[in-house]
Amino acid sequence: MIIETRLARRLTALALTVLSLTACGQKTPEPAASADAAKAPSAQQAQQQAEAAAAREQEAREIAVDAYIFGYPLVTMEMTRRVMTNVEAPAGSHAPMGQFVRMREYPTAAFTDVTAPNADTLYTTVWLDVSRQPWIVSQPDMRGRYFLMPMLDGWTTVFAAPGKRTTGTAAQKYAITGPGWQGKLPAGVTEYKSPTSIVWLLGRIYSSGTPEDYQAVHALQDKFTAVPLSTYDQPYSVTAGRVDASINEQLAVREQVNRLDAVAYFKLLASLMVTNPPSADDAPMVARMARIGLIPGNEFAAAELDPMLLKGLAEAPRLAQEKIAGWMKAGVEAGENREENGWVFSTRTGVYGTDYLQRAFITAIGLGANRPQDAVYPTSEADADGQPYSGANQYVLHFDKGQMPPAEGFWSLTMYNADFFFVDNRLGRYTLGSRSKFSTNRDGSVDLYLQRESPGTDKESNWLPAPDGRFILMLRLYWPREKPPSILDGSWKIPPVKRIE
Structure with missing residues (x-):
């Protein structure tokens, strides 16, 4: 990390203020010629100053929102790493750095390390x-x-x-x-x-x-x-991990990230970019972030920034999180995500380039998403009529004979609560899919029942238990088939989820 003297930081802050003034069409003020020349600003001047201040605040806010979205994956990865490696020895889903986690069974509803x-x-x-x-x-x-x-x-x-x-x-x-x-x-x-x-x-x-x-x-x-x-090729003994008592093991990682204020968030981001540098393609964003004092390797000296810049920064977390959450729908309108019978999915996962909003969105709803050739994740929050799912209702997902999800690896349908975590239920069942032994209809088709209460013992093999309130469905196709029928080229369509009246 680059160490700066206090004087250097003050000069940096002053330079940023001047840059902001210049960007807003304001000239650097000249020194007063004499005390006699100093006069109270006219109403017009006061209005211009207020407009300039508002412009600086707005510019800082816009840059900060973009910077927040840009850094969201890196900050989330770091917070996830801290939680998952904060143990002396491997246990469950946690292990020290350099030591394997070997989960011996499927995760349960208590698992909240990743969404x-x-x-x-x-x-x-x-x-x-x-x-x-x-x-x-x-x-x-x-x-x-x-x-x-x-x-x-x-x-x-x-x-x-x-x-x-x-x-x-x-x-x-x-x-x-x-x-x-x-x-x-x-x-x-x-x-x-x-x-x-x-x-x-x-x-x-x-x-x-x-x-x-x-x-x-x-x-x-x-x-x-x-x-x-x-x-390598020598006897190797692992060392015990060091436990940091200050790390929150109880609160879900995503919630920990979302609760960081702007200053804490950007300080962490600036430090992480030292050993996890942005790519060459990110140069325009790096230059843009520098306008608010966010520079890889430099301490984010928020206290020495222009007050108007700080005011704009303060709202960034809330505004950025709203933008990330809204990308499921907005991404469809922008043509980056696909919507099909109430299901939204993308083939732009795993490798993002400069598509920062898509990258942040995937981080928020499914940290660790794969490349589309390895997995596709259609997600649905509403039924065929566009109504949000609710455990108060009953739903069915119908697959015609021979039209189950085409995957070379496996496929599954998973039930999540509104926060993208498993739904606790008496069966301990969180998914249906390739390994399930479904009961079929007379014509060979399959109905999957999505509801809070059992549909009956004769249909329970096809039942995916829902929570009391809102829920979300995710269909996974690991190693999706490339030749028709294929979800990748659109030759296989996901059927809609219909409410049972």
């Missing part, structure tokens, strides 16, 4: 810091089983995705290297270069959910290892 979790795979994940040296991951022979090991950089970009679709299921070794690393790797090790120092290997291994299949997946999970390059 929109799935209940089809056993998460096998690790957080790595590749700023000093590469880490080498060893993957066992997966014996034909579907799995996916996407690697996310600090900005949530999936920069590599080893898995059954891309690299097959044979045993593999790969090195994850940092942005500035140059060196030689051991023979037989594939390099994946991360654009940032922080990397989240968010692995998923498919399981049918039976005790026997759980055991088979556990055996595979135990063979995954991660070691620093310096200890």
